[in-house]
Amino acid sequence: MQLLLNIDVPDLPAAVDFYTRAFDWRVNRYLFGGTVVELQGPSLAVYLLAKPAGSAAFVDGEQVRSYRRHWTPLHLDLLVEDLDAAVAQAQAAGACREGEVGDYIWGRLARMSDPFGHGFCLMQWRGRGYEQVAD
Numbered sequence: 001m002q003l004l005l006n007i008d009v010p011d012l013p014a015a016v017d018f019y020t021r022a023f024d025w026r027v028n029r030y031l032f033g034g035t036v037v038e039l040q041g042p043s044l045a046v047y048l049l050a051k052p053a054g055s056a057a058f059v060d061g062e063q064v065r066s067y068r069r070h071w072t073p074l075h076l077d078l079l080v081e082d083l084d085a086a087v088a089q090a091q092a093a094g095a096c097r098e099g100e101v102g103d104y105i106w107g108r109l110a111r112m113s114d115p116f117g118h119g120f121c122l123m124q125w126r127g128r129g130y131e132q133v134a135d
Helices: 012-023 083-093 129-133
Strands: 005-010 027-031 036-041 045-050 076-079 102-104 109-115 119-125
Touching: 005 012, 005 102, 012 036, 012 045, 012 083, 083 109, 083 119
Parallel strands: 005 045, 076 119
Antiparallel strands: 027 036, 036 045, 102 109, 109 119
């Protein structure tokens, strides 16, 4: 089984610019007439999908896409070696930090959002990471 990650974005070139600069991901290929970009870098393929604001999110058309900052039950947690450097790199690419960096027994966490309203967290393990709090 393979996992693919699709991220809807209203501006494909801006999304490619953000994700390649913020996380050092690279463009692998363009698909579907240039409306999809496959990025490589993390241990799974990431696809940026050109989907304009106001377009139907589902076949029935009842819900439409909005790229205002929003909460979603699914977000990315990106494990990094140096949280401060990763936060600075993401912010330089256009990300927003949301609140102060959290300091926990298992490590540090920065809550962020990309320029398209998608939330993500940058995390740096301390010691054994979540193993320190596992039952």
